[in-house]
Amino acid sequence: xxxxxxxxxxxxxxxxxxxxxxxxxxxxxxxxxxxxxxxxxxxxxxxxxxxxxxxxxxxxxxxxxxxxxxxxxxxxxxxxxxxxxxxxxxxxxxxxxxxxxxxxxxxxxxxxxxxxxxxxxxxxxxxxxxxxxxxxxxxxxxxxxxxxxxxxxxxxxxxxxxxxxxxxxxxxxxxxxxxxxxxxxxxxxxxxxxxxxxxxxxxxxxxxxxxxxxxxxxxxxxxxxxxxxxxxxxxxxxxxxxxxxxxxxxxxxxxxxxxxxxxxxxxxxxxxxxxxxxxxxxxxxxxxxxxx
Amino acid sequence: xxxxxxxxxxxxxxxxxxxxxxxxxxxxxxxxxxxxxxxxxxxxxxxxxxxxxxxxxxxxxxxxxxxxxxxxxxxxxxxxxxxxxxxxxxxxxxxxxxxxxxxxxxxxxxxxxxxxxxxxxxxxxxxxxxxxxxxxxxxxxxxxxxxxxxxxxxxxxxxxxxxxxxxxxxxxxxxxxxxxxxxxxxxxxxxxxxxxxxxxxxxxxxxxxxxxxxxxxxxxxxxxxxxx
Amino acid sequence: xxxxxxxxxxxxxxxxxxxxxxxxxxxxxxxxxxxxxxxxxxxxxxxxxxxxxxxxxxxxxxxxxxxxxxxxxxxxxxxxxxxxxxxxxxxxxxxxxxxxxxxxxxxxxxxxxxxxxxxxxxxxxxxxxxxxxxxxxxxxxxxxxxxxxxxxxxxxxxxxxxxxxxxxxxxxxxxxxxxxxxxxxxxxxxxxxxxxxxxxxxxxxxxxxxxxxxxxxxxxxxxxxxxxxxxxxxxxxxxxxxxxxxxxxxxxxxxxxxxxxxxxxxxxxxxxxxxxxxxxxxxxxxxxxxxxxxxxxxxxxxxxxxxxxxxxxxxxxxxxxxxxxxxxxxxxxxxxxxxxxxxxxxxxxxxxxxxxxxxxxx
Numbered sequence: 106x107x108x109x110x111x112x113x114x115x116x117x118x119x120x121x122x123x124x125x126x127x128x129x130x131x132x133x134x135x136x137x138x139x140x141x142x143x144x145x146x147x148x149x150x151x152x153x154x155x156x157x158x159x160x161x162x163x164x165x166x167x168x169x170x171x172x173x174x175x176x177x178x179x180x181x182x183x184x185x186x187x188x189x190x191x192x193x194x195x196x197x198x199x200x201x202x203x204x205x206x207x208x209x210x211x212x213x214x215x216x217x218x219x220x221x222x223x224x225x226x227x228x229x230x231x232x233x234x235x236x237x238x239x240x241x242x243x244x245x246x247x248x249x250x251x252x253x254x255x256x257x258x259x260x261x262x263x264x265x266x267x268x269x270x271x272x273x274x275x276x277x278x279x280x281x282x283x284x285x286x287x288x289x290x291x292x293x294x295x296x297x298x299x300x301x302x303x304x305x306x307x308x309x310x311x312x313x314x315x316x317x318x319x320x321x322x323x324x325x326x327x328x329x330x331x332x333x334x335x336x337x338x339x340x341x342x343x344x345x346x347x348x349x350x351x352x353x354x355x356x357x358x359x360x361x362x363x364x365x366x367x368x369x370x371x372x373x374x375x376x377x378x379x380x381x382x383x384x385x386x387x388x389x390x391x392x393x394x395x396x397x
Numbered sequence: 398x399x400x401x402x403x404x405x406x407x408x409x410x411x412x413x414x415x416x417x418x419x420x421x422x423x424x425x426x427x428x429x430x431x432x433x434x435x436x437x438x439x440x441x442x443x444x445x446x447x448x449x450x451x452x453x454x455x456x457x458x459x460x461x462x463x464x465x466x467x468x469x470x471x472x473x474x475x476x477x478x479x480x481x482x483x484x485x486x487x488x489x490x491x492x493x494x495x496x497x498x499x500x501x502x503x504x505x506x507x508x509x510x511x512x513x514x515x516x517x518x519x520x521x522x523x524x525x526x527x528x529x530x531x532x533x534x535x536x537x538x539x540x541x542x543x544x545x546x547x548x549x550x551x552x553x554x555x556x557x558x559x560x561x562x563x564x565x566x567x568x569x570x571x572x573x574x575x576x577x578x579x580x581x582x583x584x585x586x587x588x589x590x591x592x593x594x595x596x597x598x599x600x601x602x603x604x605x606x607x608x609x610x611x612x613x614x615x616x617x618x619x620x621x622x623x624x625x
Numbered sequence: 626x627x628x629x630x631x632x633x634x635x636x637x638x639x640x641x642x643x644x645x646x647x648x649x650x651x652x653x654x655x656x657x658x659x660x661x662x663x664x665x666x667x668x669x670x671x672x673x674x675x676x677x678x679x680x681x682x683x684x685x686x687x688x689x690x691x692x693x694x695x696x697x698x699x700x701x702x703x704x705x706x707x708x709x710x711x712x713x714x715x716x717x718x719x720x721x722x723x724x725x726x727x728x729x730x731x732x733x734x735x736x737x738x739x740x741x742x743x744x745x746x747x748x749x750x751x752x753x754x755x756x757x758x759x760x761x762x763x764x765x766x767x768x769x770x771x772x773x774x775x776x777x778x779x780x781x782x783x784x785x786x787x788x789x790x791x792x793x794x795x796x797x798x799x800x801x802x803x804x805x806x807x808x809x810x811x812x813x814x815x816x817x818x819x820x821x822x823x824x825x826x827x828x829x830x831x832x833x834x835x836x837x838x839x840x841x842x843x844x845x846x847x848x849x850x851x852x853x854x855x856x857x858x859x860x861x862x863x864x865x866x867x868x869x870x871x872x873x874x875x876x877x878x879x880x881x882x883x884x885x886x887x888x889x890x891x892x893x894x895x896x897x898x899x900x901x902x903x904x905x906x907x908x909x910x911x912x913x914x915x916x917x918x919x920x921x922x923x924x925x926x927x928x929x930x931x932x933x934x935x936x937x938x939x940x941x942x943x944x945x946x947x948x949x950x951x952x953x954x955x956x957x958x959x960x961x962x963x964x965x966x967x968x969x970x971x972x973x974x975x976x977x978x979x980x981x982x983x984x985x986x987x
Contacts, residue, residue, distance in 0.1 A: 145495060154595060174495060174578040177591065189485035191494050298594040323596045352484055352492065526714040530771075533675050533708035534727040535778065537700065544726070548717050 144357045145174045145192040147183035149263050150295030152196055152340060155315040155386055157377055161370070169360050179295060181261025187211055187343070190350025193358045198263035198313075198340045212343035213355075218365040219374050219387040220339045220395045223267055225330035226300075226317055227253065227309035235309075240333045244275035247309070251288045254308035258299050259291030263338075268311045271335060300324050313338050315386035318378060339395060340387070366391045404598035411603040419600065423607045426584040429497055430565035433504035437512050438557050440505075445516035446542045460517060466510035475570035478503040482574065495576035500584075503570045508560035515559065519552030520545055551622045558622070562615045566608065627686075628653050628814045629674060629782055634683035636669050636838075643669045645838045646683070651831075653781070654812040656804070658829035660819055660849075662861065666838040667818035668711065671784045674816065675708040687782075704731070706782040707775035711790065713767035715759035720751060723759045723770050727778040741777055749773045749803060765796035772800060776807055783807065785817040789824065801828060822862055826850060834858050851906075852979050859904050859981065865950040866905040869983060872897050879922075879975055887946035890922045891978035900983040907952040909977040912941065912969045914961060919972040925949075929967045932958060939963075945971055 152158055158175045166173050178186065180197040187195045188211050195212070197203060206212045225235075225243055233253030235243040247255055258265040269279050282289060290308065292299045296316040303310040304324035317328075342365055344358035364370055371389035378386035388395070411419050448459065480486050482494045482502075493499040523545050531541040546553060568586040575582035577591060585604045592601045627650040636644040644666045651657045659667045672678045673685065676692060676699045685692045687702045707727070716723050721742055728738045746752040749769040754762065759770055768788060775783060785804070789797040805828060808815050819825050825832055825846065832849045834842040842854045853859035859867050870884035872895055880893040882903055895901055913919050916926075927945030939958045941951045949971055953963075963969065 172581070174576065174581055176495070176576045176578060189483045190489075191484050294594060297596065301594075301596050320596070350484060352489070524714060526710055526712060527716065529677055529708075530710060530714050530716075531726075532677060533703065533706070533710075533784075534730065534774065535704035536726075536730045540730045544716065 141170060141172045142354065142357060143172045143174055144194065144354055144361065145176065146194045146196060146361070147176045147178045147186045147192040148196045149180045149183065149198055149340070150177055150297065151198070151264065151313045151316045153177045154295060154297035155319045155378070157315070157374070157387065160377060161365075161373075164370075165361065165364055168364070169357065171357055173361075177295065179258075179260050180263040180266070187345045188349075190345060190353055192345060193354045194342060194344055194361050196340060196342045198338055199266045200339060200341075202266065203341055203343060206343065210349055211346055213346050213358075215341045215343055216362050216366060216392050217339050217341045217390055217394055218362075218371070218392065220337065220390050221314040221385070221387050222331065223264070223311055223313055223336040223338050224317065224328050225309055226303070226312055226326040227329040228307040228325065229327050230307070231329060232307075233309070236329050237332075238330060240271045240330055240335055241275040243330045244272055244277065247288070248272075248275075248277060248282060248285050251286050254288045254290060254306055256290045256292050256299055256303040256306065256308045256310040258296070258311075259293045260295070262295075264296060264311060264313060267335075267338065271311070274335060300326065315378070318382040318384070318386055321382065337395065339390070400598065404602045407599035408603035408606060411599065412606065416603070419603050419607070421580065422583055422585055422588050422604060425497065425582075426565055426586070426608075427611075429500050429571075429584060430504060430561055433501045433564050434508065434557060434561040436501065437505040437508050437560060441509055441512035442516055442546065442553070445513050446520065446546060448513070449517050449520040450538075450542060450545075460514070463510050463514045463517070467514060469507070469510065470569070471507060471567045472569035472573065474503060474507045475573035478506065478570065478574045494574065495578060495582060497575070497582055500571050500575045500582060503574045504564040504567070507567065507570055508564050511563060512556055512560045515556035516553055519549040519556060522552060523548045555619055555622050558615055558619050562612065565611060627651060628688055629816070630686040631670075631674065632684040632686070634670070634673055634685065635681045636666075636673060636678070637681040642681075643838050644673070644680075647835075647838075647840045649833055649840065649843065651782075651814045651816055653814050654808055655830045656808050656815045656817065656828050658817050658819055658825040658832045659835055660822060660825045660832055660861070661835035663820060665835045667835055668786055669838075670835065671708065671786050671816065671818055674782070675706055675784050676703045677708070704778075705780060706784060707778055707780035708784040709768075709771045709775050709786065709788055711786040713764060713771045713791075715762070715767050715770050717758065717760050719756050720746075720754045720759050720762070720770055721756060724773045724777050727774060731778065745773045745777050748776070748806075750799065765792045768792060769796070769800065772803065776803075776813075779811065780813060782814045782816065785815065787818055787820065789819075789821070797824075804828060822850070834861060836861065853904060853981065855981060856902055856983075859902070859979075863906070864904045864979075865907050866903075866910075867981075868903045868905075868947050868949075870901060870903055872899045872901060880980070882978075882980070884947050887925065889925070889978060890975040891980050892976050893978075893980040895980055895982060901980040902983050904979040904981060905949070905973055905977060907940070907950045910949065910951040910971050910973045912951055912953055912957065912961065912963065913972055914969060916970055919970070921972045922975040923978070924970050924972045927969060927971050929963060929965055929969060931965060932963055934958065943969070943971060 148158060153175065162173050162175060176192065180199050183195040183197050184202060184206055186192045187206065203215045207215050225240065233247055233250060235246050247253060257268055272279055272282050292302050296312060297320060299310055300312055300316065300320050301324060304326050309329065342362050344355060344362060345353045347353050347355040371391050374387050375385060375389045478499065482488050482491065482499050527548060528541060528545060531544045536544060566586060568590055571584055572587050575587065577583050577587040585608050589601045589604050629651040632648050634644060634647045635642060647670060659670065661667055673680050690698065692699055692702055724742045724745055725738050728741060746755055749772060751766065751769055751773065754766065759767065762770065772788065789800050804815060807813050829846055831843065831845055833840055834849060836857050842849055842858050850862050853862055853864060856867060868884050870882040872880045873883045874881045875897055878892055878894065880891055880895060881888050882891055882901060889903060891903055916924055925945040927943040927949065929941055929943045931942040933940045934955055937955050939953050939955050941953060941963060943949050943951065951971060
């Protein structure tokens with residue numbers, strides 16, 4: 106008798122699981138139309154973690170009747186996927202590497218479409234006393250005194266490249282920085298997760314304005330260093346070159362780039378987040394290279 | 398502490414209202430893992446029978462090798478499948494990377510060693526006298542194999558269930574070859590990974606509860622079977 | 626033509642020969658019992674006949690066909706035989722499904738299978754257990770399932786390896802009854818291995834004695850049990866009195882054997898001077914108090930050395946110049962007041978003394 110009870114419970118549990126499975130099964134509902142095209146986009150995490158892609162994706166999908174797959178990768182991985190032809194478009198923010206990508210023939214053209222600034226954020230207590238100084242001076246102070254922890258993206262992303270550029274400008278070889286001490290932490294993760302980690306550890310980190318603002322409620326960090334030309338952060342979209350990878354969907358890729366640089370969408374990008382965060386997360390720049 | 402409690406209550410809300418995103422992710426996890434388990438079983442059960450019933454040079458070594466692969470790191474298999482199916486790779490023309498299909502293939506590959514090893518084990522547990530009995534009653538090779546599989550059915554079922562358990566709870570492979578695309582290749586484990594890293598606990602907790610429920614059902618089923 | 630015939634069958638296991646030059650013939654409808662001690666090679670021979678294992682050397686014919694021709698032929702022939710193993714082995718499914726297996730594998734129709742299995746369940750008296758998992762049955766019940774399984778396919782040859790070895794007397798009787806019925810009603814040739822002499826005696830038309838891989842004697846029960854051809858066979862079949870002596874005279878088939886000074890008379894064809902072993906079964910000897918009460922040719926004065934009562938019988942060991950074992954009833958022990966040191970006469974007929982020629986050094 107006891108066995109019957111258990112068998113019944115199991116069957117019930119099994120049925121519940123099956124039903125859950127069915128409910129999530131929207132793909133199985135028969136559709137008379139042929140399956141939609143797919144466009145694959147590999148994006149830097151800051152465009153994803155701010156929710157900008159989540160905001161723009163449905164609009165693009167509806168307009169062009171296409172399924173867009175946005176992959177939360179980070180600049181380094183996005184470039185690799187682009188080289189292999191596993192995605193159709195990449196949206197990243199690392200000018201030097203983007204230019205090389207295009208020069209090597211993997212990308213068609215570098216099209217900047219939005220920008221904001223990086224900033225160094227840190228604990229309100231500012232243990233290294235670097236508030237308000239220039240990025241280069243801040244770096245010098247951190248590495249010479251070791252009085253504050255710094256969490257690096259450590260993941261070959263655009264933000265990571267920018268961080269390395271700052272160390273270089275301050276006169277330090279990146280390898281030296283990596284070995285400088287326990288105060289330097291390599292997270293190996295996206296922007297959002299890195300901010301969370303820095304907050305937990307009461308450490309400094311380099312972040313783009315967009316992600317920082319969108320994580321405001323979740324972290325205890327404040328802006329520490331936000332002035333300096335080197336902190337300019339430009340986002341570009343690059344279509345993967347069909348000459349190197351014939352299987353990519355170049356037509357739809359170009360549609361996406363047109364979409365991103367179109368006046369309506371540019372306006373939407375500029376207004377994104379203003380209501381929630383009180384300031385712009387991104388400044389549109391429609392295909393032209395911003396200066397400051 | 399408040400954060401966790403807040404997360405749990407929100408998660409309960411998501412579950413009881415059958416939130417579409419939660420259902421989509423959970424359903425996909427189940428579909429992919431059930432498919433990969435069935436696919437792997439279809440291939441592995443006959444192969445395991447062949448290995449068990451025939452003697453050949455190197456048989457012991459082969460079985461050792463299979464057992465060594467029981468705990469192959471999922472990211473290693475993931476890397477292998479990724480390189481295989483990437484457009485730059487040998488099977489790139491099939492256009493399967495970042496689709497649920499390649500996730501099924503990858504998971505099936507991952508659980509193959511377990512399925513093979515445990516099924517061979519199950520078959521070995523059957524009294525040799527039964528094989529003689531079957532033969533003497535006139536069973537041909539295939540009929541004998543089926544009779545032995547039927548005899549070991551509970552152990553074989555346990556093997557399949559264990560393989561399913563491994564498939565549905567792994568992360569490394571499905572992230573690498575699936576890409577964790579929302580609404581397309583995102584499954585319970587990859588969603589939990591992403592949402593947690595972004596600090597959004599509600600969805601993670603809701604999915605975690607579902608995953609635990611699935612694990613519970615699996616374990617109940619296993620213990621029932623192992624009692625027989 | 627015999628249904629089964631083996632010619633010089635040999636089987637080797639590593640260094641040892643488990644079967645040496647065994648040649649037997651079994652006909653349709655015949656019950657052939659293979660008797661011998663454990664490890665004599667009975668199972669080996671049965672497995673060879675069922676074509677489960679290939680022989681090291683020798684030939685096997687089924688219905689005149691040489692089975693060594695092809696694997697296909699062996700498979701087809703194996704399907705015409707059935708083998709019940711020593712240890713009752715049942716599949717972990719219902720009794721019904723167990724019995725139906727052989728029929729299922731031959732592709733019989735479901736209705737036919739159902740009818741056949743149901744009738745067989747009646748034959749072996751297992752109908753109430755039809756849907757029970759066979760693993761839940763007792764040893765005796767499981768063995769009946771195994772036998773039912775074997776006869777369900779209506780084999781032309783039924784091989785049984787010590788089928789009642791682990792069973793209680795009632796189950797044993799039931800199974801023996803089924804065996805005889807199968808042989809008679811279906812003309813099935815039955816080859817049965819057993820170490821129970823009495824069972825062999827009860828059921829067999831012919832007996833083959835297998836000792837240490839060698840077939841030492843083959844014949845009907847009377848021959849084997851009363852006229853063992855060698856000392857080993859004699860010991861096996863329970864002839865407890867095997868006494869060595871020399872024939873001193875022989876006349877009209879009656880020989881006088883000198884056993885260390887004592888003379889006994891036996892019916893024997895051997896010649897004077899032949900060294901022989903005289904075999905006398907304990908139950909063929911009677912004990913009497915006075916010499917004149919017996920008409921038997923052999924009446925020997927003896928002294929009892931030991932009396933052991935076993936149930937309603939008694940085993941009396943005595944010395945009459947050589948040791949003798951006699952089987953009498955418990956009643957006789959009481960009536961004649963038999964006990965240690967008592968003097969009696971051991972009396973037995975010359976016809977009940979069977980002589981075996983002794984080889985040198987035996």
